[in-house]
Amino acid sequence: MRKSRIIALRGMVKIRTSQFDYSLPKKFIAESPFTPRDSSKLMGFDTHSDNVFHEKFSDVKSFLKKGDVLVVNKSKVIPARIIFEKDGKRCEIFILKKIADNLYEVLVKPGKYFHNGSEFKVGKSISCKVENVFEDGTRMISFKSDVLEDIDYMLEKNRTNALAALY
Template sequence: MRVDLFDFELPPERIALRPARPRDAARMLVADGGTAPLADHHVRDLPGLLREGDVLVFNDTRVIPAQLEGRRGEAKIGATLHKRIDLRRWQAFIRNAKRLRVGETVEFPEGVSALAEARHDDGSFTLAFAGDEPVEVLLERAGTMPLPPYIAGKRGTDEQDRKDYQTMFAARDGAVAAPTAALHFTPELIAALDAAGIGRETLTLHVGAGTFLPVKAEDTADHQMHSEWGRIEPEVADRLNAVRKAGGRVIAVGTTSLRLLESAAGKDKIIRPFSGDTDIFITPGYTFRAIDGLMTNFHLPKSTLFMLVSALMGRERMQAVYGHAIEHDYRFYSYGDSSLLLP
């Protein structure tokens, strides 16, 4: 499909630079897959919008401070780690990459350094970090939170982002982008969901910086997705299959949860245990196998994520949803408001 079919005009002032406070005070636009009117709610209304027996699926990845600023000689080098290779090596997107060659060392603050070990076809590098300390320890010392460029470019980052850009479910280090739909949840909201008989499960998908990359191809068939590592435990898969068998709905909280669930499901619509990489790219025409709904923020024009929600709901329906959101002052992107999509 032509990528320009997924374009829309977004006023810059609709981009949220800070999250709502409290988190569950964010607005939420509810849409079904038909022609029913769109409904304006808040995230805290979620218990009344779902049914007893439904289950929400969260991503428990934890964002690491994967943005590094350093030097190679006199040249300034920026690095955004986006995928772990092994204990000491990460694949990274490099800013000012023309000043860095394979075999050269980048010096970062606080005594952290890394060797540019290899360059990949997409322009990214393999960085091998020096020393014996775990790379996560080095990043806590020298790195900053890797906010999306549409936020960081407007205001930079600060210490508050270390809290704001992390979900309450964060437990497993490895993401360089937050599963932002879950940023809206609070202990109070979880307690209300529990009281309403709405279940929850967790999986792990370490979100990579490739999620920020624009689609440069003119046709979706020519776009190459970056792979990300994920895991679904056997007992989680079993419980989710049981929910659907009993008539409950599996609602993915965020496109990261959705993509991993769909990667783990077969044509028989059975979710299976999963451990490994996925580069699933969902566009209109895809048949969903694992989920019955999606809670997600509002995404970039011509992005793979807007293509995904268009596959779920229909492109025309999503153009109407986004038109309503823009007209009614919804806040967009990572720190923005939410939508509940029920096909």
């Protein structure tokens, strides 16, 4: 088992990187949104009984009381976990968000390979460079491609967890 380290995402509580490791069978990954949208699943937690329960999102009103705030997350998931080998070791780049064209904030492992200025070939036609290492352990990485398509287009077109294996 790999050693877990503690990170603190900007402005948030400290957590262990191992908390991001989990198995998710493909059958549980939605390929498209529910129709109608309010028929999507809703997971709740009862703080009095410490029980998790499952409902439909259309029932969310029954859980809200006067004065409650419902926060709606409209963020878009970037479907990219880039896995490659460096010096015979498995490396991973998990894209968190786009900063600018071909520039992303990412989580990496193992972190010791991803220091400021380091460059990698992550596929036949994709290379990347670590532009910055933040205090919380995240990195800013720029990508370059030898093909005409940009990285954003390749991510969207392939929608894969192992992008580098395709190029």
